[in-house]
Amino acid sequence: xxxxxxxxxxxxxxxxxxxxxxxxxxxxxxxxxxxxxxxxxxxxxxxxxxxxxxxxxxxxxxxxxxxxxxxxxxxxxxxxxxxxxxxxxxxxxxxxxxxxxxxxxxxxxxxxxxxxxxxxxxxxxxxxxxxxxxxxxxxxxxxxxxxxxxxxxxxxxxxxxxxxxxxxxxxxxxxxxxxxxxxxxxxxxxxxxxxxxxxxxxxxxxxxxxxxxxxxxxxxxxxxxxxxxxxxxxxxxxxxxxxxxxxxxxxxxx
Numbered sequence: 001x002x003x004x005x006x007x008x009x010x011x012x013x014x015x016x017x018x019x020x021x022x023x024x025x026x027x028x029x030x031x032x033x034x035x036x037x038x039x040x041x042x043x044x045x046x047x048x049x050x051x052x053x054x055x056x057x058x059x060x061x062x063x064x065x066x067x068x069x070x071x072x073x074x075x076x077x078x079x080x081x082x083x084x085x086x087x088x089x090x091x092x093x094x095x096x097x098x099x100x101x102x103x104x105x106x107x108x109x110x111x112x113x114x115x116x117x118x119x120x121x122x123x124x125x126x127x128x129x130x131x132x133x134x135x136x137x138x139x140x141x142x143x144x145x146x147x148x149x150x151x152x153x154x155x156x157x158x159x160x161x162x163x164x165x166x167x168x169x170x171x172x173x174x175x176x177x178x179x180x181x182x183x184x185x186x187x188x189x190x191x192x193x194x195x196x197x198x199x200x201x202x203x204x205x206x207x208x209x210x211x212x213x214x215x216x217x218x219x220x221x222x223x224x225x226x227x228x229x230x231x232x233x234x235x236x237x238x239x240x241x242x243x244x245x246x247x248x249x250x251x252x253x254x
Contacts, residue, residue: 047138
């Protein structure tokens, strides 16, 4: 009888622990297999959350880079406008020098954007981050974003000079096409990252829901079990007292 009371106390302690934590599984002895599965699910859940955070950071970097490329596109548009003006036959050599001076200033603006555009202290458009890896999956894998070198040299306009006799618009047009393609690529990458964020959030919630069904406590069932154990405990104590009273009565007869 004593061992039965001890077992009941252990069950009551376990139930109170579950009610206090809200978890059906608090230690490995509650459900060893379930604990291992829940742990793996939590790892996946956390991995998806971190992956979504990483994708969000990458989106921020892509947006910054795309904004800088937009600025370069504006500079190039103005450079082309000045170049076309300089090609007018009524312009003197001095006039072309004036156009070239403004073009040189615009080129400095492009180079400044390429050299100084950064995110989290990482420069984006000077060629140092041409292939940015983004860990979006729980296992550390993911996608890559191309942050192409967009310096004047890489765009092919470092030596652009409208005063040159053999000057043409070809170099400017190629540079404009390169910048447009890079902006489009970053836009596509941003869309892909947004889809990844949405998926990761959904997957994380699914993992949490599955883990909750596995390890969370069924409160109505646990409370009913608690009441049942309390009643059984009271019954055992009552029977123990009755046995003790009967022994006392028998002893009194002798």
